[in-house]
Amino acid sequence: MNLNPLSFIRSVTSHREKDVFKSTQGKLTRIYSGILMLFLILFIVIVYFVLHFVIMQNQEKELQTLVNQEAAYIEEYLLKNNQTDLHDMQNQEVIFAGVNQYFYYVVSANGEVMMGQEANRRIRPDILRILQEGHQNEIQKKTLSMESRGNKGEFHPSEANQDIRLIIASKPIYYKGQFIGQLYAGKDISFVYQLFHWVLIILVALGGIFFGIAIAISTSMSKRAMVPISGAFSRQREFVADASHELRTPLSVLLSSIDAMEMTIEPQKEDFSGKMLMNMRQEVKRMTHLVSDLLTLARSDSNTIELKTETFDFRSYADKALESVSPLAAAKQISFSLESPAALLAVGDPERLSQLLYILLDNAIKYTPNEGKVKLFLSGEGQELGIAVQDTGIGIEREEIKRIFERFYRSDKSRSRQMGGHGLGLSIAKWIVDNHKGTIKVSSEIGKGSTFIVRIPFGLK
Structure with missing residues (x-):
């Protein structure tokens, strides 16, 4: 892989993982409030459009009724006076203004205005232009711009x-x-439009008030929904912590007993017994590591582990971690290399940061084939500690990278079991990094290897 881990360390941005319960409660709150607001918005839209439709239909019906009555009155007048056209009606007052009636016109068959009135005589050309553009026998909705006009009229002063x-x-x-x-x-x-405007303002204001109420209700509902889940998780966490704590003693006794039995057996005469004891030792050690990891995670969930804050030389701890995993690397003929300053000051919990480095190195060795390479890069530039572990292993699928820090998660369970993993190491590594306010990222390519990048700021906040 053509990768400069030290430069990549400095380029990674920090993102903290949110608490699972707070995140879940937040999602529930958003879902509940979203549902309530959806119904509220639908209610506002339906009410507004129903009011708009009903009021407009009523206005149109009133106007159409008025026009029908006036037209019937004119026809009756023509029949009564035996008039074949409208010219003799020009000086007759046969039409009376209705409620909010702004104008009326009687137009002859050749388009001549025979009679009419409007609220402002100066707007007659505009009204006639609108009438010419429209369709007869259809109700039209139009807007008259009254800029720089006086609007005092007989019917409706504006x-x-x-x-x-x-x-x-x-x-x-x-x-x-x-x-x-x-x-x-x-x-x-x-x-009517002013009424619609104020109705919309009132509905939006009520929507804002009910939005706050919906948030409060949703928060209360999400908290109640999380109570049984939180209780069950707490009981499970306590059980894991208690069981892990109780298992440590018998496992220690078993390991001591196996050591004592090995001392009493002559390997040359008891080859079968020796192999059995060796297998038992390996399994007990594996169980001990698993129980220790479970206890660490259980205590981290309950916030009973307090990290120390010390200034120390991280290089010496790195040397010890390399020495600890050297037998594992030697068994697979994996070569180690270290790039680090001679002295590397760090601020944090020495024990946990050392554990973090051991987990990353152990993980790299497990998934690197025989005669592979593992490189460790350490840096202390600026106000942070940089760690990069690069291997030439099997690599990680892109879609698997975001899940490798989950507890008990293994992309290939059969291969992981053969390699002795139980899916908790990287979860503990993520917990250590998070509690040091740091970040851990992964860059990987199938068949070429992976690089784990860690950045730890100097000092816990």
Whole structure:
């Protein structure tokens, strides 16, 4: 692998893993509040559009009824006076203003305005242009821009510079089945849109209030949902801690007994017994390591382990860790190399940081084939300790990298069992790094090896 671990150490950014229960409770809170807010938003949208539809339908119905009545009145007037066109009606007051009626016009068949009134005579050209652009016998919704206009009229006085919202209805006028003109009437519904505006503001304000209530309710619900889960986890954690603690004593007794039995057996005469005792020793040691790891994780979950903060020479601890794993490397003919300053000051818990280094080296040896290479890089530039362990092992799949720090997780369980792993080492390594406010990252390529990068700041906060 063409990789400079020391430069990679300095480029990795820090990300802390959140507490699992707080993270889960936060997700539940977001889910509950999201569901409540979804229903609230749907309620607001439905209420707003129902009000909009009902009110607008009512306004249109009132205007259409008014237009129908006025058209019928005109037709009745024509029949009563035996008039075949609208010209003789120009001086007749046959139409009366309805509620909020802004204008009305009676237009002959050739497009001539025979009679009409509006709130402001100066806007008649604008209204007639709207009528020409629209479709007859259809209710239209239009907006009149009233900038720089005076709006004092007979029917509905309006404030200057305020746009007027109109709905316009029309009705054809017939005399003995012959079309002779069209009646148009417009109604000012500006107050309706103002009502919609204030209704929307009120609904949004209520939505904001209920959003806060939804958050409070969701938080309470998520806390209640986490109570049995937290209780079960606490009982499980206590059981693991107690069981691990209790198992350490009998395992120690077993290991001592095996040592004593080996001292009394002559290997030349008892080859079978010697092999059995050696296998028993290996299994007891494996169980001892597993129990020790379980106890460490159980105590870390309950926050009963307090890390020390000391200033010490990390290089000497690195030398001891290398010496400790050397027999394992020698058994597989794996070559070691170390790049480190002669003295490397670090601030933290010496025992835990030494354990971290041992876990990373042991992991590299396990997954590196015979005659492979393992390199250890140490640096202490700036205000942090840098550790990089590089191997020429089997590598890790990209989708597996994010899960290798999970407890008991092994990408290839059969191969991991053959190599003696139980899936807790990297979990402990992650816990040590997190409690030192540091980061641990992995770079890997299948068939070429992996590099574990650790950054530990100087001093616990």
